[in-house]
Amino acid sequence: MQRAAFLAGLRDNLPFMPGTIAFGLLAGAVSVQSGLTQFQAMFLSTILFAGNSQIVALQLFSGGAPWIIAVLACGVVNLRHVMYGMSLGPHVREAPTRWKLLMAFLMVDNVYGLSHAHFAGDGRGLDWGTKRAYYFGTALLGYAIWVAACIAGAVLGTGIPPSWQLDAIPSLGMIAIIVPNVKDCPALLAALVSVVLATLLNDLPLRVGVLIAGGVAMLVGLALEQVALDRAERGTRP
Amino acid sequence: MIVWVMIALMIAVTFAERYVMLELANRVTLPMWLLRSLRFVPAALLTAIAVPNLIIRGGSVDLSPLNARLLAGIVAAFVAWRTRNVIYTIGAGMLTIWVVTLLQASQS
Missing domain, CATH: 1.20.5 (Single alpha-helices involved in coiled-coils or other helix-helix interfaces)
Structure with missing residues (x-):
């Protein structure tokens, strides 16, 4: 049963592997190009296991932003994992802490997406052991391939010609995360405010424009949502 | 260090x-306010990080159709909307960048 679940997880994750290889190569290479040593690049890629945030943070850092802005940007790009944890947590209530720590270490977009779909769908009501097998089935192969790709990327490093423009990949990958989350007017307005402000404020020192634009856009979205909620509440009152 | x-x-x-x-x-x-804020993280904060990298070329805003990355971002947004698939989105975007860059190189 657990063996079958592990293999099912492994199989479900296979279609994501070409992307994992490309992203790993890029994460390793960008890290070296940003001035990290090969060892630092390999260490960061393999322990952080979050390519998008790594590339974004290091591009900021090598573009002149102080390290604290790079760390903040990394935290912001990875904030979605808080929501992943929130939605996965109830499905693994019985799991001991040491397993939750391991799950957290390997929690990436596709592992979360596949596992949540499985636990809430076909795998509803499975025992913890079987869920664990599925989760780590999706996670372990991906991690092994990620580590290999990052090491290869760090070795290739500056050998990848800039004319390939691979540094556009993180932005395109983030678009794939942003678009499904723009489901209503407040979110759309927040995204538009963010585009305009981030572009206008791009020349501010230390790349703080990113944080200001994102923060203001968030407040605008929240405010618009509040207005809609207030209106709905008034509408339902007799 | x-x-x-x-x-x-x-x-x-x-x-x-x-x-x-x-x-x-x-x-x-x-708390409710925190849950509601988290919902806006992708639309507000990730957009602020991702989009300048596509709009700004060589230090200035480039909204012309010759900006391969801007076109790629638009194509990627469309593909993301239709497919919700990260790999297709990145693939379509990179393909756009390479094709537009090649076309420009062949014309100059």
Whole structure:
């Protein structure tokens, strides 16, 4: 049963592997190009296991932003994992802490997406052991391939010609995360405010424009949502 | 040295974000304002990080149709909307960049 679940997880994750290889190569290479040593690049890629945030943070850092802005940007790009944890947590209530720590270490977009779909769908009501097998089935192969790709990327490093423009990949990958989350007017307005402000404020020192634009856009979205909620509440009152 | 501090903090922050609600989801309920704010993280904050990298070329805003990355971003947004697939989105975007760049190179 657990063996079958592990293999099912492994199989479900296979279609994501070409992307994992490309992203790993890029994460390793960008890290070296940003001035990290090969060892630092390999260490960061393999322990952080979050390519998008790594590339974004290091591009900021090598573009002149102080390290604290790079760390903040990394935290912001990875904030979605808080929501992943929130939605996965109830499905693994019985799991001991040491397993939750391991799950957290390997929690990436596709592992979360596949596992949540499985636990809430076909795998509803499975025992913890079987869920664990599925989760780590999706996670372990991906991690092994990620580590290999990052090491290869760090070795290739500056050998990848800039004319390939691979540094556009993180932005395109983030678009794939942003678009499904723009489901209503407040979110759309927040995204538009963010585009305009981030572009206008791009020349501010230390790349703080990113944080200001994102923060203001968030407040605008929240405010618009509040207005809609207030209106709905008034509408339902007799 | 400062690079190691940055590396350690990036790892610590990211791990905390991945772990905290996995452990606490069954014990605490987050306040409403925090839940509502989290919903806007992709639209507001990720947009602020991703979009300047596509609009700004060589230090200035480039909204012309010759900006391969801007076109790629528009194509990627469309593909993301239709397919909700990260790989297709990145693939379509990169293909756009390469094709537009090649066309421009062949014309000049």
